[in-house]
Amino acid sequence: MTVEQAISDISALPPSDQLRIVQAIWDQLPSGVGTELTDLQRAELDRRWAEYKADPSTALSEDDFRQRIRVARGR
Known part of the structure; x- marks a missing residue:
């Protein structure tokens, strides 16, 4: 097959x-497979973390995040 x-x-x-x-x-799967970040992904995570640290009010609470997902899915 x-x-x-x-x-x-x-x-x-x-x-x-x-x-x-x-x-x-x-x-x-062996531990760690598929979890390696590219340099571009790591840079994006670093950028987002710096943005959050500079202004934590930009983050969503877990409840807000879940509500946005429900709305996006039409539920």
């Missing part, structure tokens, strides 16, 4: 089964 065939087969499953497969694969 090719990777493309596996992806096609998995895509045909209900979302709950797809999520179970993703979780099982993620749990089996």
Whole structure:
């Protein structure tokens, strides 16, 4: 079976089964895989952190963040 065939087969499953497969694969990956940042990503995180430190009022509370997500999803 090719990777493309596996992806096609998995895509045909209900979302709950797809999520179970993703979780099982993620749990089996070695520690640190896929978590490395590029220089560009690290620079963006540093920029955002400096922006927050300069003016903490720019940050959203967790409740505000979740509400924005619900609104964006139409819920």
